[in-house]
Every structure is written in C-alpha cells, then in structure tokens.
Amino acid sequence: MRTILRRPDFRLLFGGLLASMTAESILLLALAIWVKDLTGSDGLAGATIFAVIAPMTLAPLVGWVVDRYPRRPFFVAANVATAALLTPLFTVHDAGDVWVVYLVAALYGLSSITLGAALSGLIRELVPVELLAEANGVLQTVRQGIRLVGPLVGAALYAALGGWALAGIGMVGFLTAAAVVTALPAPQQVPPTVRLRWPAELGAGLRHLAGEPALRRALLGYGLGSLVMGFSESLIFAYVDQGLNRDAAFVGVLVTVQGVGGLLGGLCSPTLVRRLGEVGTLAAGVAFFSPAALALAYPDLRLGFAAVLLAGVSLPLTMVGLHTLIQRRTPPALVGRVAAATQAVVSGPQAFSIGAGALLVGLLDYRLLFALVGVATLAAGSYLWRGRHLSAPPGAPAPTPPTRPTLPAPRRPVEDTDRPGLPTPADRRHRDSCPDTTNGRPGGAAVRRG
Numbered sequence: 365m366r367t368i369l370r371r372p373d374f375r376l377l378f379g380g381l382l383a384s385m386t387a388e389s390i391l392l393l394a395l396a397i398w399v400k401d402l403t404g405s406d407g408l409a410g411a412t413i414f415a416v417i418a419p420m421t422l423a424p425l426v427g428w429v430v431d432r433y434p435r436r437p438f439f440v441a442a443n444v445a446t447a448a449l450l451t452p453l454f455t456v457h458d459a460g461d462v463w464v465v466y467l468v469a470a471l472y473g474l475s476s477i478t479l480g481a482a483l484s485g486l487i488r489e490l491v492p493v494e495l496l497a498e499a500n501g502v503l504q505t506v507r508q509g510i511r512l513v514g515p516l517v518g519a520a521l522y523a524a525l526g527g528w529a530l531a532g533i534g535m536v537g538f539l540t541a542a543a544v545v546t547a548l549p550a551p552q553q554v555p556p557t558v559r560l561r562w563p564a565e566l567g568a569g570l571r572h573l574a575g576e577p578a579l580r581r582a583l584l585g586y587g588l589g590s591l592v593m594g595f596s597e598s599l600i601f602a603y604v605d606q607g608l609n610r611d612a613a614f615v616g617v618l619v620t621v622q623g624v625g626g627l628l629g630g631l632c633s634p635t636l637v638r639r640l641g642e643v644g645t646l647a648a649g650v651a652f653f654s655p656a657a658l659a660l661a662y663p664d665l666r667l668g669f670a671a672v673l674l675a676g677v678s679l680p681l682t683m684v685g686l687h688t689l690i691q692r693r694t695p696p697a698l699v700g701r702v703a704a705a706t707q708a709v710v711s712g713p714q715a716f717s718i719g720a721g722a723l724l725v726g727l728l729d730y731r732l733l734f735a736l737v738g739v740a741t742l743a744a745g746s747y748l749w750r751g752r753h754l755s756a757p758p759g760a761p762a763p764t765p766p767t768r769p770t771l772p773a774p775r776r777p778v779e780d781t782d783r784p785g786l787p788t789p790a791d792r793r794h795r796d797s798c799p800d801t802t803n804g805r806p807g808g809a810a811v812r813r814g
Contacts (some may be wrong), residue, residue: 368498373490373548377500383489384443385477387537389522391450391515393414395469398527402459404620409669415466416473417715420708426477427569427704431697436548439739442482444544446475450538454529469740477704484703488691488766490548497637497688501630502567504680508626569701573709576693578754583706583749587713589650589744594717595724596675597658599737602730607663618672625676633684637757642689644752647679651745658738661731673751678783686710689755774784 367400369373392413400409430438452464490501522530571577604614629649652674659671686706692693694702724733 368491368495368502370490371495374499376544376548377486377490378506378676378722379542380443381503382506383537383544384446384541385510386514387534387541388476389510390518390537391534392518394522394527394530395465395472397522398456399460399462399465402456402462402465408462409736412465412469414486414715415469416476417711419470419474421476422474422601423477424567424569424701425707426474427481430478430481430485430700430704435489436545437483438477439482439486440542440545442475442478443488443538443545444536445740446472447535447538447542449475450531450585452524453503455526456527462605466482467657472523477707479796480707481700484694485699488694488696488699489692496683496691497634500684500687500691501634501637501680504633505627505630506682508623508630508676508680508712508761511626512620512623525639545813555580561619568698569703569705572694572698572702573705578643578689578751579693579702581751581754582643582689584652585744586646586682586686586710588747589653589741590710590713590719592740593653594714595721595733595737596660597718598721599660599730600734602725603660603663603668603728603734606730608668618668622672625673625678628673629677629680630684633681637685637688638683639751639757641755641757642685642692643748643755646684646689647745647748647752648684649678649683649685650741650748652678652681654738654742656738657734657741661734661738663731692753763772 369378395416396409396412399405399412403409411660442523449468449481452468458466487496487499520529521533573583599619600615604610604618608614633645636648652686656671656675659667659674687703690702690706721733
C-alpha cells in the first residue's frame with residue numbers, strides 16, 4: 365500500500381476522505397440514539413436506519429446525475445451540500461421535531477449514494493488501473509479502523525455535548541473533505557460521449573451490469589450471500605444472550621474484534637486481488653463468512669472470537685473485490701451509474717435480510733439460522749469461485765480463446781506428369797513438333813562417339 369500512498373494526488377484524496385469518513389461514522393449511530401432519547405421508542409430509533417437506506421431506490425437517477433459532471437468539482441460540491449443538509453438538526457428540541465431527524469437521515473442516505481458514486485469515478489480518474497486494488501484496499505482499511513472507534517466516539521460526544529454538537533462536528537468533517545479535494549490537480553478531460561435519451565441513460569448502469577459477465581456473476585453471487593448475511597445483525601444478540609449468557613453490552617466487545625478482522629482484511633485485499641483477480645477475491649470474502657457463521661452456531665467464547673474475526677476479514681475483501689471490478693470493467697463515462705446501481709442492488713438484499721433476521725430470530729433457534737447462513741454463504745462463495753476466470757489478476761496474460769478446428773484442404777490427385785523428372789504434356793507437344801535430328805535419327809538420342 366505504500367506505493368499508492370507515495371502518489372501526491374491520492375494522498376490529498378485520502379486526507380479528505382479521512383475527514384468525511386470520520387464524520388459519517390460518528391453521525392450514523394448518533395442520529396438513532398437521538399431519536400431514542402426524544403421518543404423513548406426502539407422502533408422509531410430503528411426507523412432512522414431505514415430512512416438512511418430508503419433513498420437507495422433512487423440510485424439509477426443519482427448515478428445519471430453524477431456521470432453528467434466532472435468528477436472532482438462534483439465531489440467537492442456534494443460534500444458541501446452534505447454539510448449544508450445537516451443544518452436543520454440545530455432546530456430539533458423535542459419529540460415533535462423527530463420528523464426533522466428523519467428528513468436529514470433520508471437526505472444523508474441520498475448524499476451517501478452520491479458521494480460513493482462520485483468517489484468511484486474520481487478514483488478511476490486519479491489512479492492507474494494496476495493500482496486500483498491498492499487504493500480501494502487503503503480506503504477499506506481506514507474505514508474499518510474508523511468503525512472500531514467512530515460509533516463509540518459519536519455516542520460519547522452525544523452524551524456529553526448533545527445532538528447539535530454532533531451536527532457541527534459532522535459539518536466540519538464534510539467541509540474539510542471538500543477543501544482538501546479542491547487542491548487536487550485537474551485530471552485529463554474525458555472525451556464527451558454520445559448522449560442518449562434520458563430513459564436510456566438512466567438504465568445504462570443496470571444494462572452494463574447485466575451485460576458484463578464478470579459483473580453479472582459478482583452481483584448474483586454477492587446478492588445471494590447478502591440475502592442471509594444480514595441475519596447476523598440480529599442473531600449476534602441471541603448468541604450473546606442465549607448462547608454465552610452475557611449482557612447485550614458484550615456485543616460491543618465482539619464488534620471490536622470484528623473491526624480488528626476488518627483491518628486485517630483491508631491490508632490483505634490488494635494482495636488477493638493481484639493473485640486471484642476481483643471475482644476470486646469477492647468469492648473468498650463471501651466464503652469466509654461461512655465458517656464464521658457455522659462456528660457461531662456453537663456457543664463457545666473462543667470459537668466466537670475466531671468467528672467474528674473471520675467475519676471482519678470477509679467484509680473488506682468483498683468491498684475491494686467488487687469496487688475494483690467495477691472500476692476496471694466499466695467505461696469511465698458509466699462509472700457513476702454502475703457504482704450507484706451496484707450499491708442499490710447490494711443494499712436491497714442486505715436491508716431485507718436484516719429485517720428478516722429480526723423476525724426469524726423470534727421464531728427459530730438462532731443456531732439453526734446461523735447454520736443456514738453458513739450453508740448459503742458457502743454456496744454463494746462457490747458460485748463466485750467458479751467464475752474467477754472471468755476477471756484474471758491484473759498483469760496476467762489473457763486466456764487464448766479456443767480456435768475452431770480446421771479441416772485439411774483436400775489433396776489433388778497426383779498425376780504422373782506432376783512427378784519430378786517426367787515430361788509434362790507441354791514437353792511432349794514441344795518434342796513432337798520439333799523432331800530431334802541428332803545423328804540423323806528423328807526423335808533419337810544423341811550417341812557420343814568415343
């Protein structure tokens with residue numbers, strides 16, 4: 365990863381993203397805690413997370429907008445707009461103002477899609493193709509590291525200073541990111557592409573995902589895994605309560621261990637992409653979740669630590685593999701739409717599985733559900749692994765396409781006249797028309813006299 369960090373342009377981008385990722389990590393949990401304090405309702409607090417996820421349905425429209433503007437100025441403007449949309453939080457005082465928090469959460473979710481799509485395009489412009497995996501690996505490593513402390517810091521700041529202070533800190537983070545990214549050198553201008561009618565442009569990202577074999581397999585396999593991976597968000601509480609007989613607060617310890625695994629996965633992800641390719645790395649990430657889930661089906665603390673560590677490793681592998689695949693296999697003019705469409709396609713099954721897990725954990729034994737998660741993720745990982753040849757590692761020679769067998773040309777029958785040393789028909793005609801008078805013998809051979 366030192367190679368990518370030696371690039372001045374990426375270091376600037378990295379510094380800006382560090383500020384914005386910290387703001388994101390602090391705000392997400394704090395908004396839900398704020399609603400809980402205002403209303404006393406767990407359900408209304410959980411609805412805050414739903415408000416953040418709901419704008420995923422607008423992903424095709426967001427991607428279309430992102431692709432219509434230059435990456436760097438658009439990314440700067442999106443960060444400034446994100447800071448501005450937090451200002452209504454300063455008007456929240458009691459339970460009657462909860463709708464303001466929901467509105468900000470929904471706009472924040474829309475901003476998250478926008479920033480993610482713009483960032484994918486910006487990285488594609490700044491970073492050479494051979495260093496894309498390193499760039500994505502560095503960002504995932506930092507993101508996982510921030511997740512170790514960000515939510516806890518946000519909760520502590522909220523308890524000490526209140527929600528308004530968190531809004532102010534979030535605004536500073538996004539404005540800092542905008543200011544730092546403004547200093548980036550302007551990338552080379554991409555030649556303008558032919559504009560289609562807007563309905564066709566809206567669906568261009570989804571059509572590209574469906575038409576590119578590696579991306580299609582990646583989304584199908586990861587989508588299958590996501591349908592059950594979200595169960596763990598609810599199952600982990602049952603594991604701690606019913607399996608380990610500990611308080612719910614112990615989940616925080618397991619989340620910390622999972623964050624350590626995320627750091628390890630982020631550090632290892634570029635190496636795996638170079639050796640296995642993007643689809644192979646994605647397959648490894650999904651498959652690693654299988655033994656983790658199966659281990660959690662048996663309530664043992666030592667196994668539990670190993671399981672959540674392995675689950676932490678899997679997340680950055682899937683993200684780095686998927687994001688690098690999108691950036692390598694998508695034309696620059698389509699990156700925003702494809703990234704936004706991918707985020708929507710992946711987040712949909714995840715949101716469904718989180719809700720389904722919360723319902724099923726009250727009906728079925730959590731151990732049975734963890735076993736189901738293990739089997740399903742193993743199947744999804746196997747499906748992805750069988751398609752790893754679709755994305756060869758960077759620098760590997762492309763496989764030679766099989767050639768159609770060719771039949772030998774039919775041989776022309778060989779006549780005596782074609783054999784060397786024998787006279788041809790032309791020779792015979794010439795000989796007949798010009799008799800040989802040597803030694804007075806027509807057509808006879810010359811006789812040497814001794």
